[in-house]
Amino acid sequence: MWGWGGNEIGQLGDGTNIAKSTPIQIGSDNDWVSVAAGNHSGVALKEDGSLWGWGWGGMLGDGNGGNKNSPVKVGNDNTWASVTAGNLFNAAIKIDGSLWTWGLNGSGQLGNGTFEPRWSPDLIGVDRTWRAVSTGSWQHTAALKHDGTLWAWGSNYSGELGDGEAWVSSPQFIIQAAGIEAAAAEESTDGGGGSLSIFGLIIIMLGGWLFPSRRVEAYV
Numbered sequence: 001m002w003g004w005g006g007n008e009i010g011q012l013g014d015g016t017n018i019a020k021s022t023p024i025q026i027g028s029d030n031d032w033v034s035v036a037a038g039n040h041s042g043v044a045l046k047e048d049g050s051l052w053g054w055g056w057g058g059m060l061g062d063g064n065g066g067n068k069n070s071p072v073k074v075g076n077d078n079t080w081a082s083v084t085a086g087n088l089f090n091a092a093i094k095i096d097g098s099l100w101t102w103g104l105n106g107s108g109q110l111g112n113g114t115f116e117p118r119w120s121p122d123l124i125g126v127d128r129t130w131r132a133v134s135t136g137s138w139q140h141t142a143a144l145k146h147d148g149t150l151w152a153w154g155s156n157y158s159g160e161l162g163d164g165e166a167w168v169s170s171p172q173f174i175i176q177a178a179g180i181e182a183a184a185a186e187e188s189t190d191g192g193g194g195s196l197s198i199f200g201l202i203i204i205m206l207g208g209w210l211f212p213s214r215r216v217e218a219y220v
Helices: none
Strands: 002-005 020-025 032-038 041-046 051-055 068-073 080-085 089-094 099-103 118-123 130-135 140-145 149-154 168-176 180-186 196-205 210-212 215-218
Touching: 032 089, 041 080, 041 089, 080 130, 089 130
Parallel strands: 032 080, 130 180
Antiparallel strands: 002 020, 032 041, 041 051, 051 068, 080 089, 089 099, 099 118, 130 140, 140 149, 149 168, 180 196, 196 210, 196 215
16 A cells, blocks of 8 residues: 655554655555545555554544554454545445444534544444445535435535435435446545536446436536
């Protein structure tokens, strides 16, 4: 695993707080399988199903809230299947299909029915049917279930939840459609030519169709 860029609170995970302008290897382990970069933090999964975090303490999920400049294991479980990082909060799915979130929660983006933060992974509901989850940079979350339903929660400032309602702190049903492949919860992804700027949710269907909940702008 490699990282580069700003590092004032250890978000690169290289054991320092010094920014890097070229890629630097994070530790010596070669068993990382996925990584997600959040706001001043990172989370990653290893081949053994363990979950690791570093950077800003509230995102680490280790329960103590202190910043870390190298990866620390989140809990003792080795049953994590996927993880995503948002704006000072994270979400992850275990191999049993359960959904977990932690971090800040001022807009209800954790989906636990409150607006209170959680400093370690918090089980969301009792369902074991979650397939994928995406955290947006503006404090909202979208997730898919295996039955093809799309759910969203958190901030609805720009209508990003797609339900026409106010901010909500628990998963809200949005749509059901056969062939949903992925959902992205994002405020803005703009890198110039060939980028896609999104306000709201995008659903990627089989065949490449895009179903936005609010606005999609493509720059080519």
